[in-house]
Amino acid sequence: MRYVCQICGYVYDDEKEQVPFEQLPDSWKCPLCGASKSDFKPEHKERETAEVTVNTEAADMKKLSAGQLAAVCTNLARGCEKQYKPAEAELFNELAAYFTRITPAINDADAETLSRQLQEDIDSYPDVRAVADRNQDRGAARVCVWGEKVTRMLSSLVERYLKEGEQMLADTDIWVCTVCGFVYIGSNPPEACPVCKVPAYKFEKVEGRA
Amino acid sequence: MERKAVRNLRLCTKDCLCLYVCPHGATDTEDSIIDVDKCTGCGECAAACPSGAISMVPVQYPPQQPKTEEVKACLNELAQSKSDGEVMAREIAKATDKPGLKRLMKAVERSERLIAEDIMREAGFMLPQGDGSHELLEELISNPPTSDFPSGKAGELLEKL
Structure with missing residues (x-):
């Protein structure tokens, strides 16, 4: 049997390894991305996606929330940085800071509610992917591939x-890939991001270690 | 198509051939960013650069790939959920005094924002110069979300882009 890491795609092949996958300890981690043993699934066949219906009202730019607009603005700021337009990047970052400030708080958030939220996201990715595919939108499909992997890791x-x-x-330290958001736990970042493949220097360490 | 030279500082190995070949002195700047006002787009610097650090980028970008309404709708909803996750992580990080949880939540906050950025990029906001970005800035100026929306900054962006 072959088992595939749902985060980075690493394959654990029972026939080539000394220890069958099932007998690995629960503390075993993916050698490539550090994911837990529970993030491995047997290599699967085509999954069926039921016909997805979409309410296109959410496509309306006028209905974007402060949280969505904060992400739009930091994204456009990064777009300006890539084009070496520092003044424009700064302006978009200021708009982003405004939207982050007016984004409504979520009361009583704790690690359990966050965990449920992440699980809901994981469950919704296949539907979004199905919509991307039927619209032949490869960019949107790519977002689903990266986003689902990173969300699984979170x-x-x-x-x-x-x-x-x-x-x-x-x-230990915590590292975030500044391109796709992949989070890695370890003394050093991985040589290449297991999700988006950028080199180690694109990772940033989360400061504040005691 | 009119182009300008831009330099990737990460790749630049300071061989300085761009300084020797630029007929207008556009590459000779104290912050290593090529002067767009002096650059005429001749491409000599990009051709001479041994480390491949200089690219020629168009001044006017082509129109972006069209996005269907249903793709935009799905991506917007996913981005909303990512924004909610970011807010939760930020609040947990703020409230806790456990150093490990604080760092993990800071990482989740950052990661959720990066995922949301990526989603919105594919939902019609790829290029700062694109139609989506322009229409959004115009909409925000005519219908500001709150009275303290920085309309001046949005207007400045519309002029520059």
Whole structure:
């Protein structure tokens, strides 16, 4: 049997390994991206996606929320940075800061509610992918591939934290890929991002380690 | 198509051939960013650069790939959920005094924003100069979400882009 990491695509092939996958300890991690054993699934056949219906009202630019607009503006700021337009990037960042400020708070958030939210996102990716595919929109399909992998990693890390608590992060650093958002736990970032393949220098360390 | 030279500082190995070949001194700047006002787009610097750090980019970008209403709708909804996750992570990070949880939540906050950015890029906001961005800025100026919306900044962007 072959098992595939749902985050980076690493394949664990029972026939080529010393230990069958099922017998690996629960603490075993993906050698490529550090994902948990539970993030591996048996290599699967085509999954069926039921016909997805979409309410296109949400496409209306006038209905975008402050949270969505904050992301639009930081994205456009990054677009300006890539074109070496620092003044324009700064203006978009200022608009983004405004939208972040007016984004409504979510009361009583805790790691459990966040974990449920991430799981809902994971569940909704296949539908979005189906819509991207039927519109032959490869950009939108690519967003689903990266986003689903990164979301699975976030979900798996929050789950791990809920089980292991502070000791999970006591002696190690947390790294974020500044291109796709992949989060990696370790003393050094991976040589290449397991999701979007950019080199290690594109990772940023989360500061504040005790 | 009119082009301008831009330099990727990460790739630049300071061989300085761009300085030798530029007929207008556009590459000779104290911050290493090529002067767009002096650059005429001749491409000599990009051709001479041994480290491939200089690219010629168009002044006017082509129209973007069209997005269907249903793709935009799905992506917008997903981005909303990512924004909610970002807000939750930010609040958990703020409220906790556990150093590990604080760092993990900061990472989730950043990651959720990056995912939402990527989603919105494909939902019609790829290019700062694109129609989507222009229409959005115009809409925000005519119907500001709150009275303290920085319309001046939005107007400045419309002029520059």
